[in-house]
Amino acid sequence: MFYKRSDNGYKQVLDGIKLKTLVYGDKTLFAEFLLEKGSQLPRHAHPQEQTGYLISGRIRLFIGEDTFEVEPGDSWCIPGHVEHRAEILEDSVAIEVFSPVREDYLPDKPV
Numbered sequence: 001m002f003y004k005r006s007d008n009g010y011k012q013v014l015d016g017i018k019l020k021t022l023v024y025g026d027k028t029l030f031a032e033f034l035l036e037k038g039s040q041l042p043r044h045a046h047p048q049e050q051t052g053y054l055i056s057g058r059i060r061l062f063i064g065e066d067t068f069e070v071e072p073g074d075s076w077c078i079p080g081h082v083e084h085r086a087e088i089l090e091d092s093v094a095i096e097v098f099s100p101v102r103e104d105y106l107p108d109k110p111v
Contacts, residue, residue, distance in 0.1 A: 001023045001024065002023070003022045010034060014040075014041065014042075016036035016037075017033060017034070017035055017039055018033065018034040019105065020032045020034075021107050022095075024105075026101070027099055028101065029097065029099075029102055029105055029106075030096075030097050031098070032093065032094070033095070033096065035059065035088040035092040037088055037090050037091050037092075040085070040086065040088065041085055041088075042085055043083050044085070045081050045082060045084070046080070046102070047080045047100075048080055048100060048101075048102055049078065049080050049099050050078040050096055050097070051075065051076065051077045051097045052076050052094050052095065052096040052097075053074075053094065053095050053096075054072055054073070054074050054093075055093040055095060057089070057090040057094075058072075058089040058090040058092065059086050059088050059089055059090075060089055061076060061084070061086050062087075063076065063078050063084045064082050
């Protein structure tokens with residue numbers, strides 16, 4: 001699978017949070033998130049391991065009992081089944097990989 005950059009294809013998943021799945025295979029899914037300042041990703045957990053990289057902006061990330069101030073160039077890994085949440089401190093762009101694939105993030109599935 002190959003993905004050519006486009007400004008189209010984002011899905012609103014929460015207020016101030018948009019998702020676009022870029023590519024996926026049998027074992028991983030690669031996604032881009034557009035995050036608006038002031039928005040929040042509520043505490044949740046899922047079976048997938050989640051690794052991420054902040055391209056731009058600034059977020060506060062809560063993973064289990066730990067809190068991280070995330071700036072451009074920082075990265076993270078959230079084990080499966082671990083509760084996490086985020087506060088968006090500035091307009092931000094993050095990319096993340098999920099393994100195994102999050103079926104709900106496949107392009108032909110409603111989010």
